[in-house]
Amino acid sequence: MSSTRRPAPSLFSQVDVSTATHAHPVMSPREEQTELLREVLSAQDRTNELLEELSSVLAANQKQRATELQQWRNAHPALAGACREAAEALTRVQIEYLQRMTEEINDTSDDMVEGEFLLNEFVDRFGPRLAHLNGVIQVLGQLSSVPDAANSQQG
DSSP states (O other): OOOOOOOOOOOOOOOSOOSSSSSSOOOOHHHHHHHHHHHHHHHHHHHHHHHHHHHHHHHHHHHHHHHHHHHHHOOHHHHHHHHHHHHHHHHHHHHHHHHHHHOOOOOOEEEHHHHHHHHHHHHHHHHHHHHHHHHHHHHHHHHOOOOHEEEEEEE
């Protein structure tokens, strides 16, 4: 194997120190700070404009949703009342379920900390049921809720 020596790259390179065509005026630290603060203020103003726009879009969506729910309630008053009763009944069921769940947590918490199997079994047994129950109660509550006077006077 013959080794040929390659020349090592130069450690020094040329630097162009000539004046650039786009010379930036030299600002004093106070002027530079003032300019930076102006840029920050401009960016903050733009952020505020975007937040106001986002807020108005969300408010419009919320108002439309409330209007649609109220129209549904007006079209189905008996069903809206039944949804209210069902939501109240499921809320009582949920309270009982949460009491049983917290009792089990308090009784087996040490075992759940030490054994992953018991924790997984607990989550599998209580988690999905609780999530679905919360979802059903939320839907029933939305369909049966009576809008507050402030929202109904705005529309």
